[in-house]
Amino acid sequence: MGKITNEQIHKAFEVGKKIYLNQISLNEGTESLTNMGMKKSSGLDYIYAYSNLIQGKLFTRTINSYGTEYYLERIYNENETNGLKTALLFLYQHIEYYEKTSGAAVKTGRKIYQKFYDLVKDDFGETVFPNEVDADQKYSEGKTRQVTVNSNERNQLARQECIEHFGLICQVCDPIGSFSEKQHKNQVNKTQGV
Incomplete structure (x- = not known):
């Protein structure tokens, strides 16, 4: 059980989707991935990544860059612009969370975000009405930036x-x-x- 292969990532996407749609159980899905040679913990990360991408929810675990691109591409192909916009919300929150907690820049993640954001950026200006917002949705606070302000006192x-x-x-x-x-x-x- 070494490096996660592209074939395992493709399978994990399908498994995550089936679990999300209640077509198979989490145990069945995890078992199918471990039978392919994926570690159980990695399989769960990829399964939960699908669910969180589809819902635009913050996910604190990480999948590799190929997996991120593959998932976003599939979501865009299957769910079009709105699906990708939701998935990009997840990715943005994840990047901000990871940079805040680790102190490291997520350069590859930001490049992937920008690549897919460019596909839908013209649709991000749409009006969102209050009744369209899920009140139970949790969002990360985002990155904290220090701002310096000069204040001059009168002499x-x-x-x-x-x-x-x-x-x-x-x-x-x-x-x-x-x-x-x-x-x-x-x-x-x-x-x-x-």
Whole structure:
């Protein structure tokens, strides 16, 4: 029971599909894959991968890149654009999950995602209505990115020197409170709803 062969992957797809459609039991499907020389744990991974791809659910186990491409190709051929869009949701969640937990980039997975996304990207802009969304669906949070923001504080000494030199005269309102012209224009805009 060494490397998973392409023939085993093809069989695992068919078995996963039959189990998903309740045509055979999980035990029967797993046994048929182990009889081909596949480890039971690997067989289960490929079986569950089918179910999760079809439903667009997060799956935390990994199948190899050939298996991923093969599954996506078959799903696209059998279920067309909507089936592939759902499967891509699974793949995207899986990539984000794996990168977050392992700290490693999933370059091949992203290439596969992009290849199949390009086939259906024009259909991703469709409106999704609330009654079309499964409320029980679980989604991964996604990758966390650190964002740095610069915040500038006003230099009070420079402000005071400007006020002493130019005074508190606004070109819009003439002399008024302790606003500099820029501050006062912003305050006026806020009160006018601009």
